[in-house]
Amino acid sequence: MSEIALRNVCKQFDSEHYGVKDFNLDIHDKEFVIFVGPSGCGKSTTLRLIAGLEEITDGELWIDGKLCNYLEPKERDMSMVFQNYALYPNMTVYGNIAYSLKIRKVPKKEINQKVRQVAKILEIDSLLDRKPVALSGGQKQRVAIGAAIIRQPKAFLMDEPLSNLDAKLRAQMRVELQKLHKELDTTIIYVTHDQTEAMTLGTKIVVMRDGLIQQVDTPQSIYDNPINKFVAGFVGSPSMNFIACDVYAEREKTALIFATTGPVKKVYLTGQNAEIIREKYNGKRVILGIRPEDIYEYEEAKAGGFEQNSVGVEETVVTREMLGAEVVLYFDEQHKTHAVRLQPSNQTKVGEKVKLYFDMDRAHVFDIETEENVLYRKGC
Ligand SMILES: Nc1ncnc2c1ncn2[C@@H]1O[C@H](COP(=O)(O)OP(=O)(O)O)[C@@H](O)[C@H]1O
Ligand SMILES: [Mg+2]
Structure with a gap:
């Protein structure tokens, strides 16, 4: 169970630079929420505020009814996947996926069982003995996702995880991620600048511009009933x-x-x-x-x-x-x-x-x- 609420959240880097302004959002358990908007609109900043990697300068972050502004990242129980998948180069695929459980001193037998289960979901079970250097971009991305989903955190936070993949793989991974969301049955908060990804993956889309939320709605409503010209022009291809x-x-x-x-x-x-x-x-x-x-x-x-x-x-x-x-x-x-x-x-x-x-x-x-x-x- 996880309910995440952002109340008037602001991130001001210095007197001139804002990351996000007055951000209000309720994220319910098991939602697949997408932050979408052009580069620099504050998507990553917002995700990092939720993860605890940036400090909120104003407003409140509530997780399961608890004020979490000053909670350490590891106490927030979120699992992150970034665009540049951080794999340990000298560990095998198995070692990379198992890592977060190992440091939590989970029994070996249980780790083994979980790694195999995750590898099966992501169809990388034949790669477990390889080192990252011997993997393609798409395979590396799957391993990074595997390393994140081996735990059952309150939410998965993903920042443009597919943007380094070619168009075909990206389309394939979109389908995989949807299946994964069903299987994991956990909240996913996902950042992308790609409107197709947003429309196909999200159960709730948050369209952002210049640090401000423009519209929060289902993909269909964003498409059929855009609140302004910016949102109308941002979703759909060719555009409106x-x-x-x-x-x-x-x-x-x-x-x-x-x-x-x-x-x-x-x-x-x-x-x-x-x-x-x-x-x-x-x-x-x-x-x-x-x-x-x-x-x-x-x-x-x-x-x-x-x-x-x-x-x-x-x-x-x-x-x-x-x-x-x-x-x-x-x-x-x-x-x-x-x-x-x-x-x-x-x-x-x-x-x-x-x-x-x-x-x-x-x-x-x-x-x-x-x-x-x-x-x-x-x-x-
Ligand atoms: N550490 C920082 N110091 C100053 N400004 C920053 C910092 N990080 C991000 N920004 C600014 O905040 C805005 C939002 O950035 P970001 O959240 O990375 O955008 P997005 O992920 O949507 O591309 C941008 O204008 C960016 O330049
Ligand atoms: Mg970003």
Whole structure:
């Protein structure tokens, strides 16, 4: 059992440098929590504060109802895995995995049994007699994870453990880590700058920027209901398209008119969203956000009943990526490149035009100043 709570936690390195500011989070037992955000946003700092490797300058850290700000790392009972896996080079794989139990004077027989069990889970049982030098990057990483999971700590803390692996191994290890989380049945707090890792691994994602939490939610909610433009643009690949638009209330409808010179391109908001935007932003400029998969060709838009909501949105294809199951077309609008994911049957070539239809029920509208998602739904 472990419940970890951070209350208004701050880490100030010196008068100018903050690691994290006013960090509030509840981590429940057995959650797979991901800290994600661009480099330098404070992910490692927060993890190190939880581990006790950095001192909290303000706020409180509670572990199982106990204030732990000043507890020594070893008393916190957390197990860490870093990006640069710290293996002892002159010990075998067996020795490395067994180490933490050995220093705790666990009986040999029990150590042996545990090492074999862990090695089996990680599929490194045939490597137990090797030294780290004779292992590949992926194998070393597994050994490092093995060394961490041999104990049953209150939580595992992992800092970008996969970032030194190549893309294929990383994908494989993602699957392994999910299985491992199920088998270990323990809290994992995991740091990554990779949004795919965050989306696939986490049961709860904490998106960070400049030392501040932006949003805490499930992967699905982060994706479907981002709180601001930063979160919206950070998750998803290709990322969400952002188009500056002028709001214009027509008789029954609320139009978003692309802020570009040339022929008019406009899309209509629907339902309650139309009312919210009309009320607050009529005559003003906003940022429309639409994901590449929420843009369609005519036939599909008609089948979905939203073909009337896009008028004159015709774009010239600048790049075409055939991915087998889908084709991604890129077009330039307002000096930025945007993406649409269409059926692979689409034959539009580079230089040709394609008419596009937006599923406006899935669109987002961001305030141009605050970058807040005006259509954000609380508690969803
Ligand atoms: N020991 C330190 N002294 C001063 N600033 C630091 C120190 N450690 C980290 N920082 C700063 O704190 C911020 C967050 O760093 P970090 O937590 O390592 O980010 P992340 O892991 O998200 O890349 C960065 O701006 C970094 O430069
Ligand atoms: Mg880091």
